[in-house]
Amino acid sequence: MNIVFIGAGNLATHLAEACRAAGHTIVQVYSRTMENAALLAARTGAEAVNELAQISPAAQLYIFSVKDDALPSVVQEMPHAGGVWVHTAGSLPMQLFAARNAKHGVIYPLQTFSKQRKVDFTTIPVFIEGSNSAVIHLLEELVGTLTRNIHYLSGDKRRYLHLAAVYACNFVNHMYTLASEITEKEEISFDVLIPLILETASKVTEMPPRAAQTGPAVRFDKEVMQHHLSLLPDDRMRELYTLISTSIHQHSL
Amino acid sequence: MNIVFIGAGNLATHLAEACRAAGHTIVQVYSRTMENAALLAARTGAEAVNELAQISPAAQLYIFSVKDDALPSVVQEMPHAGGVWVHTAGSLPMQLFAARNAKHGVIYPLQTFSKQRKVDFTTIPVFIEGSNSAVIHLLEELVGTLTRNIHYLSGDKRRYLHLAAVYACNFVNHMYTLASEITEKEEISFDVLIPLILETASKVTEMPPRAAQTGPAVRFDKEVMQHHLSLLPDDRMRELYTLISTSIHQHSL
Numbered sequence: 203m204n205i206v207f208i209g210a211g212n213l214a215t216h217l218a219e220a221c222r223a224a225g226h227t228i229v230q231v232y233s234r235t236m237e238n239a240a241l242l243a244a245r246t247g248a249e250a251v252n253e254l255a256q257i258s259p260a261a262q263l264y265i266f267s268v269k270d271d272a273l274p275s276v277v278q279e280m281p282h283a284g285g286v287w288v289h290t291a292g293s294l295p296m297q298l299f300a301a302r303n304a305k306h307g308v309i310y311p312l313q314t315f316s317k318q319r320k321v322d323f324t325t326i327p328v329f330i331e332g333s334n335s336a337v338i339h340l341l342e343e344l345v346g347t348l349t350r351n352i353h354y355l356s357g358d359k360r361r362y363l364h365l366a367a368v369y370a371c372n373f374v375n376h377m378y379t380l381a382s383e384i385t386e387k388e389e390i391s392f393d394v395l396i397p398l399i400l401e402t403a404s405k406v407t408e409m410p411p412r413a414a415q416t417g418p419a420v421r422f423d424k425e426v427m428q429h430h431l432s433l434l435p436d437d438r439m440r441e442l443y444t445l446i447s448t449s450i451h452q453h454s455l
Numbered sequence: 456m457n458i459v460f461i462g463a464g465n466l467a468t469h470l471a472e473a474c475r476a477a478g479h480t481i482v483q484v485y486s487r488t489m490e491n492a493a494l495l496a497a498r499t500g501a502e503a504v505n506e507l508a509q510i511s512p513a514a515q516l517y518i519f520s521v522k523d524d525a526l527p528s529v530v531q532e533m534p535h536a537g538g539v540w541v542h543t544a545g546s547l548p549m550q551l552f553a554a555r556n557a558k559h560g561v562i563y564p565l566q567t568f569s570k571q572r573k574v575d576f577t578t579i580p581v582f583i584e585g586s587n588s589a590v591i592h593l594l595e596e597l598v599g600t601l602t603r604n605i606h607y608l609s610g611d612k613r614r615y616l617h618l619a620a621v622y623a624c625n626f627v628n629h630m631y632t633l634a635s636e637i638t639e640k641e642e643i644s645f646d647v648l649i650p651l652i653l654e655t656a657s658k659v660t661e662m663p664p665r666a667a668q669t670g671p672a673v674r675f676d677k678e679v680m681q682h683h684l685s686l687l688p689d690d691r692m693r694e695l696y697t698l699i700s701t702s703i704h705q706h707s708l
Binding site: 312316319326351361367368370371374375380397405412413414415416434446 | 465522523524546565566567568569571572574578579580604606608612614615616617618619620621622623624625626627628629630631632633634635637638640641643645647648649650651652653654655656657658659660661662663664665666667668669670671672673674676677678679682683686687691694695696698699702703705706
């Protein structure tokens, strides 16, 4: 399949590389910043462009993978082009393409991507949506070459899945960051927390997270919680500690 | 080594089973609740007791693994016994034994334990502390048969490590719980989040958590965050979402 990528961020990078590895042709990579476009283009054998007007009208698929709040204006300024237009955003409806191209849809890979880290795309759940059955068929064909884990999901449900992913990934990672600040300050290596972090994640592959909950808040061990509050460096940390502990306790009742 | 366990909770269960598997003798298991004492005693070939007065005075090591706020009174009511007394609590000083037994210390395994889930004890980091070098030597000998990952850590540092573990494990697991509530309500299987959860945990084995942060809050994508707030079911969830997102953004600056 001939594909144009609009955007060269973390998700675009991993998706474009997976497409290329599966034998598809990345025709062009567009980014507002030429440096970013050139980097991903070089990794995928594509042409780099930094003006929307330079985008080829002849590709089969245009994958828009830019910041959510930039997407509407990028779609607006996109030159006329055939093929299917899709975005990769969890929270946005596919209908935002409707006024520009009747053949549109969504490819939403549910994973956290950082440019410097390899991921195995074949196990990533990918959620697709399409404006008609021909679009769905085309997306199914493409995504089927990337992963064995394809799902159909409406935009209404996809935004809730994205919200759940913010908790399961972004908020979780921030808890790791706060833990690392505490250990750093005490000159304890963050590495000693790794077996705990991996086991905490593995546990919920076997049991519901509510059943896996441990620690002072679920036991409502007031003394430990008071003691922890006294160790925290500022009001913001204390507020977060109290709010999450209260929420844990309320969910255990 | 001849060991008595005071307490039969999650941590006591895993530690007692690991000691037994390493060839040590579990003499007795005490729990206020006979049923719990009997269960762990049966699994470790020990005698079950539910009165502190029944505890044998002749063991080499007494491991107190009860709720933090129950520990002081249990130590108070413990009959005279020789050997070394240790507890397994992250937040409590070893000195709480001082008035009852000069030979005391701490064995703190940094892991989350649930009774129904097996863990590989040999990779768990265990932090020990002792009131004199003979105690440290004895704990080192015992723990060396359970794991290759032994550390010495003062009580002052241990309480910060415990606090960091609350973030890295208990708070993380609560984020999984909140994610599961969102998916359940939309009749989306929680299982689709598993690859994301495992990758989020694996990432921080390779890069610092701050560098691994992704999502709308670190990009400060206001529209997505506003949209997410509109999807959340109540004020408590919205307050938590806002507070964590703000914290993520502040840590990214």
